[in-house]
Amino acid sequence: MPRSIRCLPAAEMVQATALLLVLFLALGAQGLAVKKCSLTGRWVNDLGSKMNISPVNKNGGFTGSYHTAVTATSNEIKESPLQGSMQRSPNQKGQPTFGFTVNWSFSDSITVFTGQCFVDDNGEEVLKTMWLLRSHEENIKNDWKATRVGFNVFTRPQPPE
Numbered sequence: 001m002p003r004s005i006r007c008l009p010a011a012e013m014v015q016a017t018a019l020l021l022v023l024f025l026a027l028g029a030q031g032l033a034v035k036k037c038s039l040t041g042r043w044v045n046d047l048g049s050k051m052n053i054s055p056v057n058k059n060g061g062f063t064g065s066y067h068t069a070v071t072a073t074s075n076e077i078k079e080s081p082l083q084g085s086m087q088r089s090p091n092q093k094g095q096p097t098f099g100f101t102v103n104w105s106f107s108d109s110i111t112v113f114t115g116q117c118f119v120d121d122n123g124e125e126v127l128k129t130m131w132l133l134r135s136h137e138e139n140i141k142n143d144w145k146a147t148r149v150g151f152n153v154f155t156r157p158q159p160p161e
């Protein structure tokens with residue numbers, strides 16, 4: 001009988017099956033790869049504020065710009081710089097925690113944001129954040145009213161139609 005149509009011996013059968021299994025799992029894992037959330041790029045929040053984050057460096061540091069849609073002051077709004085840090089521990093599983101500070105260039109205030117970058121059930125990236133906005137007070141007696149707190153949700157801007 002020609003070798004090609006002879007039955008494979010048991011050991012070779014096991015080897016072939018194992019090889020097929022590994023191949024199947026590798027392809028399957030690729031197809032099911034979990035989408036990661038990246039901070040880099042443009043974002044818009046629920047107030048209409050816009051933010052652009054530059055690529056995160058090897059230490060997790062990043063910079064960017066923030067254009068708020070609202071202000072607690074009567075000043076003209078101007079684009080302001082931000083500086084932040086992203087947690088890079090391997091436990092973050094593609095949904096990293098982060099914090100950043102916006103040093104407002106048109107007011108005496110400063111805002112710190114802290115949050116997490118998620119991929120939602122629709123596969124969309126979303127930043128769930130909380131913030132503290134510290135205003136400047138002339139008198140220590142007014143310290144009690146100097147800090148506002150809130151939430152913002154950032155999503156990727158939709159491309160124009």
Ligand code: BTN
Pocket residue numbers: 045047049068069070071072073104107108109110111131133150152
């Ligand atoms: C100021 O009013 O002194 C500076 C602007 C503050 C804007 C705040 S920060 C938290 C909230 N989220 C935004 O996008 N804008 C407001």
